Amino acid sequence: MLLDANYREVLKSQLDFQYDNGFKTIIANVEFPHALRKKFETNDQVTSEALEEWSLYLQKVVPPLKKQIRYWEILNEANIWRFSDGPQKGERSMKPQKYVQVLRTAYETIKSIDPQLQVVGFSLATADYDYVRACLKWGAARYMDVFTWHAYREAADMPDVYTDLLKMKAMLKSFGFTGQTINGEQYFSANLYMFHNHNAEVGRRYTVGADEEMLATGRIMQNYIHHAAAQVPWAIFTPGANLLKYGGQDRTYMYLAYGAYNAATRMLNNVGKGRPIDMGGDCRAFIFPDAQGGPLLAMYTLLSEFNGHMKIGTQQFDAYDMMGNLISPDVIKRDGLPMQISPVYVRLPQGTTVLQVEKMLGEATITGMGDPFGVRLTMMPGGQLGVVVTNRMNQSVDGKVMLRDYPSDWIFDHQNQTFNTMAANASTVVSFAGQLPYVAMGEYPITVTVLGQEKFTRKELRISPIFASHTQNPTIGGSISQWTSWIDLGEDRLSPDFAPSDPHTGAKDLSARLALGWDKEGLSMVVVVNDDVAKFSQGRSDYNNDSLQIYFDQKKNAPTLEALCDSDDVTYLVCKNGDKALAIVEKGIEGRYLGASNQSVGIDPDVQTSIMRQGNQTIYQMRFPAKCLPMVSFEAGTALGFSILINDNDSKGRKTGLTLAPKGDEPYNKPYNYRTLIFQ
Structure with missing residues (x-):
């Protein structure tokens, strides 16, 4: 369609309208025309003729739009392109060497049209480090000004997107790439009004049910916090649907994320680099020590069923809910800070250090957050039973593990064992020696109780090793x-x-x-x-x-x-x-x-x-x-x-x-x- 002059004129007018209304950067993804894509997908090796045809296509498409489009992204999620039939069915069709040849041709062609145009590489699907590393070894860092990827996952912490962002940036830097990294496509949503894409999306775990609007909103805000901390811009996919039009059965209804997203933008726009603070359990906190107006703390829980509270000592601060509304000091004094799937923002006085924040959180009292300990079973060398204990509290703890209701022919040297002090969110393995006859795939039930800090977790477990x-x-x-x-x-x-x-x-x-x-x-x-x-x-x-x-x-x-x-x-x-x-x-x-x-x-x-x-x-x-x-x-x-x-x-x-x-x-x-x- 980009070769159609009438279509280009309509596109130009739309882009001009966006620029006139405040958009600063527009990235256009450019794909192969259909016939050319088949040449690249069905052949394992790239021919010089195909690369020349690709260059000629760009020479026709880019010049008429170069005023409106200054950033050109080369192909979409090529790392998950697959052969659809033949002996290589299911295998990767756009292998790293091939993609770098396509990227290099695009880079040289676009820069010859206008050296100030920016070439955007990869549009990567997921954290495919092996693919990126292989491309970088073929020289990809020399042929792009911006790196984009799509960090889709169930939630920002499943797995941890902040960690992935830093890891990806570090790998790019190790190959000499110093340009901007952008998450160019990702979203979280609830299955409500105006489905935005195709029906398969309702089965994705980043789309939740119609009655879970708050969970979807919380996930959007969590993802925003992770990206702000890593200093990586994030473009939410179809923002009109995912921020504005979902919710109820009325096109004028505003999805909760609309207000929360605007509040997050106000909170996180000038905060500088952030980093996580370990709080233990299913709480998450990020500190932005250089934020304008004083260090900013953003906190939330990982699970929507938790509706807890955090009481902090005498530290002075202002707190805001996910919509940016000031939480009354009287409410904080009476109930504490709300700890929910949606974030709470805490503005600390200028000069507050990260160490002071860590101490404050470590001494806080958190309630309503489920079991204080996580418990799992394993078998250790020498036939010992191992009880893996995880401290899910925000404070260090020592304690003991007690075993009961185990197989009658198991004889432990000791039924109770102590464990040394564990930091928040840390795990330790408590070993129980004795005579423990077992066979592979046998069924062995056991009741485990973990006590510490006047709290306990009791679990009826089994191991079938x-x-x-x-x-x-x-x-x-x-x-x-x-x-x-x-x-x-x-x-x-x-x-x-x-x-x-x-x-x-x-x-x-x-x-x-x-x-x-x-x-x-x-x-x-x-x-x-x-x-x-x-x-x-x-x-x-x-x-x-x-x-x-x-x-x-x-x-x-x-x-x-x-x-x-x-x-x-x-x-x-x-x-x-x-x-x-x-x-x-x-x-x-x-x-x-x-x-x-x-x-x-x-x-x-x-x-x-x-x-x-x-x-x-x-x-x-x-x-x-x-x-x-x-x-x-x-x-x-x-x-x-x-x-x-x-x-x-x-x-x-x-x-x-x-x-x-x-x-x-x-x-x-x-x-x-x-x-x-x-x-x-």
């Missing part, structure tokens, strides 16, 4: 002789009978063994399946043929048998399609996208996968890089939820498989039954 050995990045697709610790899956591990007319007939029909290994770069796995009849997919990839379904609960946080999968759970289908082994994400997480329009499901090109048939055995080998499980700490003692379903088809349809779930059951949507995978 399996182990991943520490490995040195084993070869995927090679010999399995490197694996020594195996888990056998046989008659006691049968899944539901999906085809009663084709029953399981014994170990030759289907049995298996499983081994897992970890290192600091990721998780590896091998599954050897004894199966006298192999049937793989020959078109559509699904679980109805011979395949694996692999389940991860990264936080191991399913509280009850009725709990469904949540935002940290990941599911893979590992299968063969023709001659190709694939790892397909069936349930993904926000912030790790595998295709256009923020698709979190589909073929995962980062997982190394090998499926080999040897006699009556099928050997599956997989390597999940750490980026596939970003909430898992790859270190000894880490525990996460894990399960598997080995699917079998002997040419009459899907039949009884093998699983780590209880016999006769399957892992689908039952994370409470996942085993506890422990890194040894």
Whole structure:
């Protein structure tokens, strides 16, 4: 359309109107015309003819608009472009070297038109550090004036966007890039009036329900605070819909975020660089020590169900709610500062230091914020039980852990153990030695009580351990002789009978063994399946043929048998399609996208996968890089939820498989039954 003179004139008039009404910077994203995009997408190598055609296109498009558009962004989210068919289906189609060639051609062409025009690189989807690093090694830093990315995720702290912003800026700087970094597209919303894009968006976890307008507003403001602290501008996606028109069923209704966003702009526009202060638990605080008018403190909670209060001693300050309204000193004295999903702003006197603020928050009394301690179980070297205790309070604490209601044949040297002082938000592992007979995949319930600072948390927990050995990045697709610790899956591990007319007939029909290994770069796995009849997919990839379904609960946080999968759970289908082994994400997480329009499901090109048939055995080998499980700490003692379903088809349809779930059951949507995978 940019080649259409009439369209350009309409666009020019719109841009002139925006400039006349105060817009200072407008960035235009320029894509390949359709025919040219096919040349780049369907070929693994870039031809000089294609690059010349790209340059000629820019020479036609840029000059007529150069008065109105001074910033030209090159392609949109090219790092998640994928081959849509053929032998490379699902793999990255715009590889780093190819993108840098496109970027360089655009840079040289646009600068030849007007050296003052600015070239904007990447328009990156998510925190794809590997892609950016590879592009920078090919020289991308020399061919852009501005770097943009789209930091989509469930919430600003899931995962922490401030940390990602600083990490990305540091990596760019290490390759010599000193230009501006901008978050060019991201939003949070509630599923209310005037849906802005397409129906798939209502299923994203950054879009919440129609009755959760305050949660969406809180997330928008939290994201604003993170970006202000990192000094990275953020362009909210479709601001007309996400700030102005959502809410109620009336086009004139103002979404809560409209007022809160304006208040945040007034508060955060001249604050300088900020940084987080650790408050423990599910509270978050950022301090802006150089803010005009005195240091500014912005605080909020991570969970919408918390409606707490913070009482601070005699420190003088002014406090404002999310709309920028002054909170009465009498209210603060009586109730304290509100601690909610929406932020509260605290203006401190000039000269207040960061150390003084940290001391003030450390001595404050916070109520209404849930359990004071987080509690998880793991198994330690030597067969000891480990209780992982997290201090969720804003103050340092010491205390003790008590064990009760554990298996009758477990004999502990001590049922009670103390732990030393922990800082806010810190964790420690309290070890319990004794005679603890257990087997892999056994079920061991235990009640844990943690006491400290006259507060306590009591949890009825269970551990069902399996182990991943520490490995040195084993070869995927090679010999399995490197694996020594195996888990056998046989008659006691049968899944539901999906085809009663084709029953399981014994170990030759289907049995298996499983081994897992970890290192600091990721998780590896091998599954050897004894199966006298192999049937793989020959078109559509699904679980109805011979395949694996692999389940991860990264936080191991399913509280009850009725709990469904949540935002940290990941599911893979590992299968063969023709001659190709694939790892397909069936349930993904926000912030790790595998295709256009923020698709979190589909073929995962980062997982190394090998499926080999040897006699009556099928050997599956997989390597999940750490980026596939970003909430898992790859270190000894880490525990996460894990399960598997080995699917079998002997040419009459899907039949009884093998699983780590209880016999006769399957892992689908039952994370409470996942085993506890422990890194040894």
